[in-house]
Amino acid sequence: MLDFVQQLVSGVALGCVYGLIALGFVLVYKATEVVNFAQGDLMMLGGFFAFTFIGMMGLNYWIGFAGAVAAMALFGMLAERVVVRPILGYPQFSIIMATIGLGYFLRSVAGMIWGTDDLKIETPFSQGVLRIGSLVLAYDKLSVIAATMILCTLLYLFFNKTTLGTAMRASSENMLAAYYMGIPVKRVVSIVWAISAAVATCAGVLLAPITFIHSNVGLVLGLKAFPAAVLGGFGSIPGAVVGGVLIGVIESMAGFYLPEGWKDVAPYLVLLAVLLLKPEGLFGHHVRKKV
């Protein structure tokens, strides 16, 4: 039983990271119908930025964190301006390829700048553990869970309650109509990319104490975030996090109870099952086909 709870907590913590990356996918997808295959790499880059600020320049953890988030938000805007904006409106396949190319580029450049070793960030949560009876929970995992909750709530409120959030949803439905309604679509898209890169950075920094930062971490985790996003229904903010948590728990349970090898495959089997049985996901709404 105790093992089960331990596995559950570490699965939830890992799942929250998947959820945060999936959240980035969902934000960009909601606003622009673009699937950003470089999302994981944005997370990786955010982790490296935080490492530079905290580990190399010796800044305070929170200042470094904020700095990394701000820097990555700017970087997200830049990436959108340079890579995505010129091809908005073209078939999705082109945009997918462009973001795959961007991911390649970021991975290699990060490898060139920061080397290929695993890096570690010292955080205030690194050492401590929380003991409840005989249950031992590490603070770094709990911090991931808490941060995910907060971010998810904030983003949900932002999308559903604020004017800017409504503008984003409108431009996602129909860019041209949104433009006619006076929504500055280009600026909205740019802001969405900034937010999504910022969320990715949060994921990267929170992840740093659990799995170390290296230039391929984005690819590995980014691929795991797809099942999370699909399970939640591409385009739903709570769905992304719930999907992420479910995938994380499934993965860690499969690693513990099933023979070796299932752990890596389980998320994708779930993904295929979801796509076959309920393609709109848990939280997505079914859209009828129109001619």
Next chain:
Amino acid sequence: MRFLFKTDYEDDIKLFPHSGYLVSYGILLVLLLIAPYVLSSYLMSQLVFVCIYAIVGVALLILTGFTGQASLGHAAFLAIGAYTAAYLQKYNVPFPVYFLAAGGLTGIIGAMVGFPALRLTGIYLVIATISFALIVEEILARWESVTHGNEGMRVKTLSLLGVTVPRDSPTFYFLCLSVLVLTIVGTLNLLRSPTGRAFVAIRDSETAARSMGVNVALYKVKSFAISAAITGFAGVLFAHKLSFISPEMFTLQLSIEFIIVILIGGTFSLHGAVLGAIFIVMIDPFLTYLKDDMPGMIAGIAATFGAGPATAGNIQSKVAAFASLNGLKGAIYGIIIVLFVLFEPLGLYGRWLKIKLFFQLFPLYKRATFKRQKIYVKSERNR
């Protein structure tokens, strides 16, 4: 400029629209046939890889370019073909049999992937094919009784009709070349048949295709099966060329490379597969060449502009250090993909057509001829 006067549907679907095609492809074929006796053994080896990549490129074009179903899982089909060959070879099955068996098995698995894919479009299909490829990769690593797991499998030298064909012999090159030519001719014939027309109709509009009486589900599965089978054939050649296969060769990276092949070549014509294959295979030796020669060249340029020998040497060593950085190749790959998507969406073959048209219409060429339409109105979600 030549005007083709067509009076019949038969004129419209001719393999060689006019005699110029026969002449130019004839010359190309002759050049390819004398290549092994002219080129160095390294270039020949690269040329074999060009053939294999081009076969996969053609397969991917049938699925992605002409049926409009994106796939990022073709490395898995290649792996299934390669492993089938390696496994059957252990039981002394002759080459023609396991060659066909590999294609057949991959085709059946392709159809099995195609069935669930019927319900998926766009990104969902891309994600599903990625997951399929990752699952296959894991199975290859774990099913040790058949695949020998991560240790990999040796592939014996090919023997065709009692003659051994080493992997770097001209005969092996001719084998790959003939498979490529057969694939291309077969695909061209497929594309001008009712099946090929149905593929293109599905790509352009599923609803329209259905209302014209095309059985969309059937043709999508067919497209998947044909594409997978051709990739399986390429897998056999790939296994023989490498003479050793292991799961980590068939990663997502390879699937992306195949997509890059058709993306760079051009997704609307079979020429694209070949041009893209040449590009992707030759970029490696080209980068190595640049790495070796670039520093000296730049130092030479600096010297002609009046830099002293000390400065020039300094520049040379700095450029050399930059060129031998670890991830430079990946970065260049990434930049190339992004640049092609942004500035040359029709690929290398599109560029060739533009240049050709420029001279044919000189001085009346209009850039807008090849401009694509942007669609902001219709969301792909609601399609």
